[in-house]
């Protein structure tokens with residue numbers, strides 16, 4: 226009897242180890258999500274922008290200018306009118322620059338939007354610091370309301386010299402029907418509410 | 426000694442009678458047979474879908490099917506061939522052959538084995554039922570990129586997700602069983618470095634399955650949550666990222682393509698020595714090459730994503746890592762060629778398929794190398810060139826190897842030789858059909874024809890027509906295979922236990938047909 230039993234025991238412990246590995250790999254699949262975000266943020270890949278807020282770099286580099294092109298994109302069925310106030314600005318690295326986007330809700334309903342930024346070329350993403358951005362918050366707009374949405378940014382003087390043009394693109398998503406937007410729809414004032422997603 | 430008594434007792438049991446034999450069976454040979462028949466049914470089902478695609482593409486313009494349905498066909502064809510035809514065929518061969526090759530009486534976990542098979546028909550019934558649902562079957566390609574498969578998916582996507590979960594569970598159970606069998610059930614004296622290569626390649630494949638099938642389950646679970654529970658893993662509006670989907674999918678997807686080819690390497694490494702009448706050249710280098718391919722397969726997945734906007738360093742790293750895979754792959758190809766070199770070769774059907782495998786798989790490997798050149802891939806990506814590449818590695822690669830294996834072991838399973846002429850006719854029809862179908866795709870791909878479209882510009886018309894004719898030749902010649910198998914099961918000249926001319930391996934020491942129970946007492950391996 227003995228040899229058979231020990232083979233069975235061996236099988237059983239092996240099955241246990243292998244199932245455990247499967248569970249771990251299942252977890253690993255999910256762990257890839259935060260890992261990916263952290264990786265993109267550290268490296269500035271995929272146009273994900275680092276928001277350092279107040280501790281943005283100081284001291285500007287007057288020896289070169291950078292063109293910042295600002296693009297507005299409506300996602301899919303988003304009916305708002307959405308555009309940059311001035312499609313291109315020229316800045317010195319290290320200079321704080323104020324810019325703005327215009328949004329208008331032409332529908333008869335109150336709606337909530339979320340803008341998602343993306344930077345191209347992606348190497349530039351980590352050098353574009355947004356001190357303040359409308360993309361930090363959800364943007365509720367009443368029917369027929371128009372709002373100028375501000376943006377304050379600084380370009381890091383460390384920006385590699387071969388980059389002379391940066392494209393900053395915002396895609397506007399309609400999030401009216403999501404859970405997060407419920408509070409915005411209820412509140413009377415059209416003040417933007419923080420989403421707490423400042424990393425965007 | 427008690428063991429002996431017990432073993433002898435079971436020896437008297439034959440298979441139970443009737444349908445319940447198949448439903449409740451825990452016998453590795455029965456389960457192997459079930460897997461193989463299931464795989465063949467799926468092969469024909471997926472093949473019909475491919476023929477619908479090729480019929481529509483016979484001429485430019487839309488004539489037979491609507492674009493929406495065309496997309497469902499490409500999606501279902503890919504999913505069924507990968508998860509329904511190729512993978513279960515290898516598991517079926519593993520079930521039949523591994524215990525006989527390592528000298529074990531059965532798989533290590535026979536009851537789990539029954540489960541892992543019987544989940545599959547349900548998974549695929551669920552998947553195929555989506556064709557009749559409102560909104561149609563999944564239409565987002567076998568790679569189901571988000572947000573096509575989440576925000577824009579037909580409602581049937583939920584059934585697709587559960588079907589993938591079930592297939593995943595089935596594959597994982599199969600893999601656990603295979604690892605336990607190989608590591609724990611070997612006959613005394615069967616050391617690791619004496620294992621036949623089919624066993625080795627399956628062992629490594631099983632580890633790949635354990636590592637990546639859970640990741641696939643994870644990614645479809647995330648889709649499920651995005652669709653039904655309001656999360657935003659892949660939804661940019663909610664802070665997610667669709668590119669993340671591609672990373673997770675291909676982290677599974679690239680090892681998956683090796684899951685579909687490593688056992689094929691094993692089969693070919695069994696067949697070529699037999700018909701070259703020489704020992705396999707470089708046995709241990711084959712083992713190391715297979716292991717390094719498996720290892721490398723985890724660090725190359727981004728070669729499917731060269732065009733998503735990677736930094737230069739990323740492009741370079743994944744380009745070189747991908748090219749590195751060609752080294753161990755080359756080792757294998759040279760070993761097969763060296764095995765044939767100066768052998769006294771004969772060209773029975775299994776050998777024909779095996780040689781075609783070596784030649785045509787190598788063509789697929791070369792087009793893979795072309796695709797691995799990141800700057801060139803910007804031109805090739807999502808064109809028919811990619812379609813040509815992966816069909817060369819999968820059809821005359823994986824599928825030919827499976828057919829070679831079936832011809833090679835069929836006399837052992839059935840006790841009859843198959844009709845040789847008929848086998849050769851099947852081979853040549855398949856060979857001509859495959860090349861007519863897929864070779865022109867290289868040219869139309871290089872000329873810029875995108876994949877997954879139901880209509881195309883006029884300049885691609887001639888090559889598409891050739892490809893469609895080839896597809897019909899290949900498709901219908903599989904009916905020869907079906908008839909041949911049925912004929913061989915029914916009768917034929919009786920096979921000896923060796924079947925071939927002095928083949929190596931324990932499976933050739935038992936009579937043909939292999940009795941229901943084999944190696945109840947472990948053989949002595951010298």
Ligand code: HEM
Nearest residue numbers: 682686728729747751790793794796797806807811815818
């Ligand atoms: C030398 C070995 C190989 C190299 C260098 C290689 C390289 C590549 C590259 C770079 C791509 C991406 C092309 C693109 O989408 O633009 C690709 C796609 C693909 N390869 Fe390979 N490959 C190799 C072997 C294999 C093998 C052995 C298999 C399977 C048995 C395989 C199956 C596939 C599949 C299925 C795709 C397409 C996936 C899809 O987009 O639907 N490859 N290969």
Ligand SMILES: [Cu+2]
Nearest residue numbers: 679682728729
């Ligand atoms: Cu790959």
